[in-house]
Amino acid sequence: MNNLTLFGEGYSYLVPLLLNKSGNGFIHSRFANGFNIKLGDSLVFIGTNKNGLLPFGIHLGEAETRTAVSSVNNSDSAVWNQKTNSLEFQTFTISLEKAKQYKTVLTKLKSEQVFDRSFELFYSHLKTINEQTGLDVSIRDFIDKFQADCEQNWLGVESYLIMLIKAAKTSDELLMDKALRYFLGRGNGLTPSGDDMIVGLLAFDAVSGFLSTRFYEKLSELIEGESITTDVAKEYLRYALKQEYSSTVSDMVNALASGNDSNFKQVFRNLLGVGHSSGLDTLMGILIGMITSKTTTNN
Structure with a gap:
């Protein structure tokens, strides 16, 4: 023994x-x-x-x-x-x-100018990806539709992504509840795709601070009060609620927050390579976080 x-x-x-x-x-x-x-x-x-x-x-x-x-x-x-x-x-x-x-350390977003530059750089990298997310969403198509700057007929998962963006900007608890319930536990694997996406959303908030305290509380209530997702996904979300992330995630949001693009391609590839679709799903969540932050600032 x-x-x-x-x-x-x-x-x-x-x-x-x-x-x-x-x-x-x-x-x-x-x-x-x-x-x-x-x-x-x-x-x-x-x-x-x-x-x-x-x-x-x-x-x-x-x-x-x-x-x-x-x-x-x-x-x-x-x-x-x-x-x-x-x-x-x-x-x-x-x-x-x-x-x-x-211990992984997070970098706070430097400025609005850094955000705008990182946003464009992130967009351009995401648009080179041909694969679908774990929830069968094409990030490239989603970006194209969102950039079209007109009323879109959002359907399926994309309609819930738009709902999540709205929920992240509002104090409407019913909207938060509906959006979070849709994504938590949705998808296959030890960490379902919807949960990976929520982790990405929280990760960008950790460096920029656009989510309300109530959004964090609502998410915590759902994962602690119900059997809504897997044990492993629950663990990642618990840490994300405390702004603790894997180094692949923290490296990505730190690169976005600092405006230092010298290793941008590498940290992007590192996160993209995680799991079957976990990395891509997390990148999608970071994108949703950046869109939410940008549209909140501009409103």
Whole structure:
């Protein structure tokens, strides 16, 4: 038992708080690049940093991740040993002794001029994407319609995107409720597309501040009070409500907020490459956030 020790490379500054609070957990879900541990009502991800540094992550190298993933099954126990600073599983241990602690930092939007320049740059990059989002929306078509500057006959998912933009600018709780309920839990996978999009929306708000406190409260009420989405999506949304994001998301909104376009293409590609459609769905949410912010400012 525990005859093999794997060493973590990095972990979120928030993880020790969860481990010390909950202690004992179990394997919640596993996949090629890692697995999630359920600790009380929270999750901790263990695996590679392929999708960025996660706010609830312990990251291992690729070889260590393969070993760990192949050695666990769903529902297996996981025990935090505070004395040795390690997680104990049935056949191995993950030590944090050599791991570096990290915290992603957000940059506040510099100016309206920076916003306008970033908005155009972001638009131009999005319009090069041919793929549909996880909710079967063409970002390119949506941008073209929105830029047409005339009354559009919005249908299907696009009509709810417009509703979300309106809900994000209003104090109308019924509108907020209807828009959020449409997107939360909508789509396939551990993080449904609608949830990834809401994370993107919140991420741009984190650097620009256009959403009301009530919007945050309404979202929190829905994910905490109802079984409206998956456990993993719920975890990402919980952190987003506290303005904690994966590094792929924070790097993208920081690039938009700072106006520093030297690494813009790289951070855009990094986020786009996350998951099957998670990155694209998050980019769509950031776009909705930028449109909302822009139209709110101009009204």
